[in-house]
Amino acid sequence: MTVTLADVAARAGVSAATVSRVLSGNYPVAEATRARVLRAVDDLDYVVNGPASALAAANSDLVGILVNDIADPFFGIMAGAIQAEMGGGPSTVSAGAEARSMPGGGPLSLSGPSLPGAGTSGEKLAVVCNTNGSPARELTYLTLLQRQRAAAVVLTGSGADDPEHTERLAAKVAKLTAAGTRVVLCGRPPVPGALTLTFDNRGGARRLTEHLLTLGHRRIGYIAGPADRTTTRHRLEGHLAALAAHGPQTTGPVRPVVEGAAGAEIPMAAGRARPRRGSADAAHDTAPGGPPLVVHGAYDRASGYDAACELLRREPGITALVAANDTVALGACAALRDLGLRIPHDVSVTGFDDLPFSADAAPALSTVRLPLYEAGARAGRLALGREIAPPGGVAMIRAELMIRNSTAPPPGAAGEL
Amino acid sequence: MTVTLADVAARAGVSAATVSRVLSGNYPVAEATRARVLRAVDDLDYVVNGPASALAAANSDLVGILVNDIADPFFGIMAGAIQAEMGGGPSTVSAGAEARSMPGGGPLSLSGPSLPGAGTSGEKLAVVCNTNGSPARELTYLTLLQRQRAAAVVLTGSGADDPEHTERLAAKVAKLTAAGTRVVLCGRPPVPGALTLTFDNRGGARRLTEHLLTLGHRRIGYIAGPADRTTTRHRLEGHLAALAAHGPQTTGPVRPVVEGAAGAEIPMAAGRARPRRGSADAAHDTAPGGPPLVVHGAYDRASGYDAACELLRREPGITALVAANDTVALGACAALRDLGLRIPHDVSVTGFDDLPFSADAAPALSTVRLPLYEAGARAGRLALGREIAPPGGVAMIRAELMIRNSTAPPPGAAGEL
DNA sequence: CTGTTAGCGCATTCAT
DNA sequence: ATGAATGCGCTAACAG
Numbered sequence: 001m002t003v004t005l006a007d008v009a010a011r012a013g014v015s016a017a018t019v020s021r022v023l024s025g026n027y028p029v030a031e032a033t034r035a036r037v038l039r040a041v042d043d044l045d046y047v048v049n050g051p052a053s054a055l056a057a058a059n060s061d062l063v064g065i066l067v068n069d070i071a072d073p074f075f076g077i078m079a080g081a082i083q084a085e086m087g088g089g090p091s092t093v094s095a096g097a098e099a100r101s102m103p104g105g106g107p108l109s110l111s112g113p114s115l116p117g118a119g120t121s122g123e124k125l126a127v128v129c130n131t132n133g134s135p136a137r138e139l140t141y142l143t144l145l146q147r148q149r150a151a152a153v154v155l156t157g158s159g160a161d162d163p164e165h166t167e168r169l170a171a172k173v174a175k176l177t178a179a180g181t182r183v184v185l186c187g188r189p190p191v192p193g194a195l196t197l198t199f200d201n202r203g204g205a206r207r208l209t210e211h212l213l214t215l216g217h218r219r220i221g222y223i224a225g226p227a228d229r230t231t232t233r234h235r236l237e238g239h240l241a242a243l244a245a246h247g248p249q250t251t252g253p254v255r256p257v258v259e260g261a262a263g264a265e266i267p268m269a270a271g272r273a274r275p276r277r278g279s280a281d282a283a284h285d286t287a288p289g290g291p292p293l294v295v296h297g298a299y300d301r302a303s304g305y306d307a308a309c310e311l312l313r314r315e316p317g318i319t320a321l322v323a324a325n326d327t328v329a330l331g332a333c334a335a336l337r338d339l340g341l342r343i344p345h346d347v348s349v350t351g352f353d354d355l356p357f358s359a360d361a362a363p364a365l366s367t368v369r370l371p372l373y374e375a376g377a378r379a380g381r382l383a384l385g386r387e388i389a390p391p392g393g394v395a396m397i398r399a400e401l402m403i404r405n406s407t408a409p410p411p412g413a414a415g416e417l
Numbered sequence: 418m419t420v421t422l423a424d425v426a427a428r429a430g431v432s433a434a435t436v437s438r439v440l441s442g443n444y445p446v447a448e449a450t451r452a453r454v455l456r457a458v459d460d461l462d463y464v465v466n467g468p469a470s471a472l473a474a475a476n477s478d479l480v481g482i483l484v485n486d487i488a489d490p491f492f493g494i495m496a497g498a499i500q501a502e503m504g505g506g507p508s509t510v511s512a513g514a515e516a517r518s519m520p521g522g523g524p525l526s527l528s529g530p531s532l533p534g535a536g537t538s539g540e541k542l543a544v545v546c547n548t549n550g551s552p553a554r555e556l557t558y559l560t561l562l563q564r565q566r567a568a569a570v571v572l573t574g575s576g577a578d579d580p581e582h583t584e585r586l587a588a589k590v591a592k593l594t595a596a597g598t599r600v601v602l603c604g605r606p607p608v609p610g611a612l613t614l615t616f617d618n619r620g621g622a623r624r625l626t627e628h629l630l631t632l633g634h635r636r637i638g639y640i641a642g643p644a645d646r647t648t649t650r651h652r653l654e655g656h657l658a659a660l661a662a663h664g665p666q667t668t669g670p671v672r673p674v675v676e677g678a679a680g681a682e683i684p685m686a687a688g689r690a691r692p693r694r695g696s697a698d699a700a701h702d703t704a705p706g707g708p709p710l711v712v713h714g715a716y717d718r719a720s721g722y723d724a725a726c727e728l729l730r731r732e733p734g735i736t737a738l739v740a741a742n743d744t745v746a747l748g749a750c751a752a753l754r755d756l757g758l759r760i761p762h763d764v765s766v767t768g769f770d771d772l773p774f775s776a777d778a779a780p781a782l783s784t785v786r787l788p789l790y791e792a793g794a795r796a797g798r799l800a801l802g803r804e805i806a807p808p809g810g811v812a813m814i815r816a817e818l819m820i821r822n823s824t825a826p827p828p829g830a831a832g833e834l
Numbered sequence: 835c836t837g838t839t840a841g842c843g844c845a846t847t848c849a850t
Numbered sequence: 851a852t853g854a855a856t857g858c859g860c861t862a863a864c865a866g
Contacts, residue, residue: 002596004859015837020861030835045592050565051477052859054468055842062565070497070545076488083487083547125561127544128487130500144542148467148479175462179419301777334777360718360751362779421843432853437845447851469843472858838865843858850853 081376158231204399205238304331319410326351498793575648621816622655721748736827
């Protein structure tokens with residue numbers, strides 16, 4: 001039914017081994033026979049049997065990419081960058097700093113136009129798996145990938161901030177690497193045995209809050225991500241560190257809540273009423289009467305909206321809102337608008353990540369830029385062994401402050417009109 | 418080195434065949450031996466060798482999902498929905514209409530907590546492949562998947578609007594299905610041999626423009642997507658059909674361009690200066706002096722920004738802008754803001770898709786809702802053969818008009834203040 | 835340079 | 851209900 005190596009060999013008048021050799025390309029073959037084989041392959045429309053090949057060679061061309069949320073561009077950008085590196089041969093990717101989206105085509109290609117499926121010249125099948133933020137699914141996908149004898153696995157984004165899961169993950173990573181699968185972490189804390197590219201979330205968050213402090217803000221609300229993620233914790237720690245270094249928050253001049261129609265009523269949850277995991281609640285509340293003002297929520301827009309309302313209800317004197325990421329920040333902006341507050345005149349808002357839409361938001365968002373594409377590309381190269389590992393196997397990726405129009409001095413401060 | 422079936426068999430004191438049977442679960446095995454085998458599996462930390470299994474059984478548990486742009490939530494939502502369906506056993510997904518993101522975990526799970534990698538009870542490894550909109554990469558991925566003997570392939574989003582590619586694609590699909598791989602199309606025009614779920618882009622676009630016409634708009638600019646995509650063409654056709662049905666566009670009352678500071682200068686390209694494929698150009702221009710007013714661009718925000726500027730430069734009398742999708746619409750909104758025009762007071766704007774952020778935009782975007790999650794979930798079920806195919810193998814997915822705050826009667830029209 | 839030989843690890847007959 | 855044998859399609863030594 002399905003055409004095999006032997007069929008091709010027969011048609012080309014050579015042995016199966018020879019066919020295998022021309023297709024692998026890693027062995028000298030006479031040009032004449034090579035041509036005949038290629039013709040036979042073409043005629044028969046032969047496509048290599050991946051499983052058989054993987055079994056015999058004890059390795060596969062599958063590369064897994066794990067993401068927490070495939071609908072979030074934060075992951076999409078990284079995943080796209082990783083995939084872009086997975087072509088055969090040397091990278092054809094121009095390392096342009098702003099090369100967010102690959103030019104048409106990209107490096108992925110099979111042996112040639114006339115060989116629709118024959119060659120095995122190094123192309124990897126880079127695939128992304130969506131864990132939905134679930135540690136269990138993460139482990140499950142890792143096992144599935146292990147089962148496929150994947151060539152490499154890259155784990156992107158924040159991990160579960162849970163010792164038990166961290167341990168299981170480390171064990172899994174150890175097994176994977178023992179089996180010859182290269183494991184690289186991109187945008188998460190290091191795990192022994194895996195190469196890791198970790199973002200400077202703490203440093204970025206700290207510098208962002210320092211920026212606000214320098215502007216004169218003293219009552220700063222913090223909209224954190226889900227409490228059980230490492231990224232959430234690190235960013236929050238950076239924020240708190242800046243606060244601590246600056247001394248206790250003063251009560252400062254308290255601005256009257258809101259004048260006009262919106263004053264009486266705090267808008268409720270944005271849109272849909274579905275319950276969300278980790279939505280704003282009092283669990284991680286701040287001590288009454290004292291800073292810091294922190295509310296946890298999911299990494300999504302509705303969460304930012306709710307949290308902003310909650311924070312302003314608790315502490316109307318807030319003059320700045322620091323959001324866990326850009327998406328959350330946009331939700332917070334929407335809430336402020338609905339409350340009749342102007343940005344940045346009444347309240348400053350900051351994001352994190354610098355996703356593409358942040359620069360275009362109204363007002364343009366002050367945020368922390370994470371070089372997601374570049375980091376992903378590098379992770380991809382590490383996964384392929386095409387780039388030398390950083391010393392100690394861990395590299396810290398710098399986060400860059402992007403000051404735009406959503407931050408300004410607080411109302412009544414010097415420099416204000 | 419790596420532990421195999423034989424090792425497990427030895428430790429359990431049974432034959433390899435027996436171990437295979439308990440793991441497959443599709444054959445009667447005594448409860449006692451079954452337990453022993455399971456223990457051995459656990460003790461040895463055995464993980465099935467996917468390639469070997471696939472080779473012997475002549476099928477694999479790999480399911481491929483092809484997307485045009487992994488950083489675009491349009492695809493992320495569909496891909497996430499498809500993956501969510503790929504668990505073992507019956508669907509545990511509540512079919513809630515707004516179930517955008519899966520609850521923690523989702524249906525994907527291995528045989529049980531104590532069997533980290535042994536069972537094969539139906540879980541599929543659903544993986545997404547990013548084509549970046551390149552037909553060549555699309556074919557390449559299809560071949561790679563074919564090579565892996567994938568159980569199913571789901572192609573999402575608009576296809577290349579090119580007869581040659583369509584033909585190649587059809588040929589590939591035929592081969593895939595012949596080899597036992599189920600192929601389903603989600604959000605694209607039908608291809609013989611594949612089950613397809615196609616969006617009513619034409620109908621949605623037509624109703625959207627009719628809405629504008631009913632409001633009183635007569636000079637409507639259209640910001641189209643890349644000219645070589647089927648979705649682009651269908652949406653544009655719907656728009657033009659509405660226009661044609663309504664009679665020729667009248668010149669209408671021409672609004673003076675812009676008063677004040679922004680009047681003199683049309684802002685240039687938003688942000689980055691990198692060249693974009695399919696950016697606004699004169700290639701598909703409208704006839705001079707007459708409607709329709711159409712500009713093509715990429716499916717991204719910057720494109721929307723540029724195209725809006727271009728359209729207003731050409732025809733300052735425009736009172737409404739119809740964008741190819743929500744992302745483009747937001748870019749257009751940004752341009753209008755920078756030009757000092759109010760939405761919808763001066764110019765109405767519409768999007769397409771109804772991505773999550775559209776409802777929260779300022780103003781909330783009038784758009785056409787495509788049930789992406791539901792369509793993806795259905796495609797996933799079709800791919801697994803868990804849902805009966807629609808008659809003829811093709812189902813049309815309805816598009817629903819969502820009228821929000823970005824559309825209003827044109828300036829000076831009846832009903833205006 | 836090319837053909838021959840021997841598995842890779844598992845699923846599946848067929849026996850028992 | 852279980853074991854023994856066979857082969858899936860390919861690659862990797864080994865010859866020649």
